[in-house]
Amino acid sequence: MLCEFGNLCINISLARHRPTGTGVSCPGPTYNPFTWLYKLVHCPQYTxxxxxxxxxxxxxxxxxVAVFAALVSVQMLLWARRQHGKYLSQVNNGRRFWKTAVVPFLI
Incomplete structure (x- = not known):
């Protein structure tokens, strides 16, 4: 339930996010504690x-269920890596380059 609620909060954050007009922009953390994962990863919805x-x-x-979970996880990791690449190529400020795609400090 905790992960599902976190995913809901991230999706609400993404729906409210408005890009600056320069292409892809990464939304950031808000007052909601479930969005604080944006400080570590670019795609917390996949996390x-x-x-x-x-x-x-x-x-x-x-x-x-385990096989399906593994397959879904692999697919989401692929989507996250692609989105992470877009963020890195279009957002070039120094404080965002260390973020990972899905799992903090690993992937």
């Missing part, structure tokens, strides 16, 4: 979704 699927896999302890 929360992967966490939700992996949590469901652990809770059900079934092989089909």
């Amino acid at each position: 929360y979704m992967i966490g939700a699927w992996l949590s469901l896999s652990v809770m059900t302890q079934t092989v089909p």
Whole structure:
């Protein structure tokens, strides 16, 4: 439930975000604690979704759910890497280059 609520907060943040007109711009953290993940990653919506699927896999302890969660995670990692590349190529200020795509400090 926590990951799903975090994903909802991120999606609301993305819906309210208005680009500056220069192309892709990365939304930032707001007063909502679930959006603070923007300080570490560029695509926190994928972080929360992967966490939700992996949590469901652990809770059900079934092989089909685990395989589906793994496949969904791989697909979301690919989408996040592509979006991360867009952010890096279009946002060139010094404080954003260290962010990762999905998992803080790893991917």
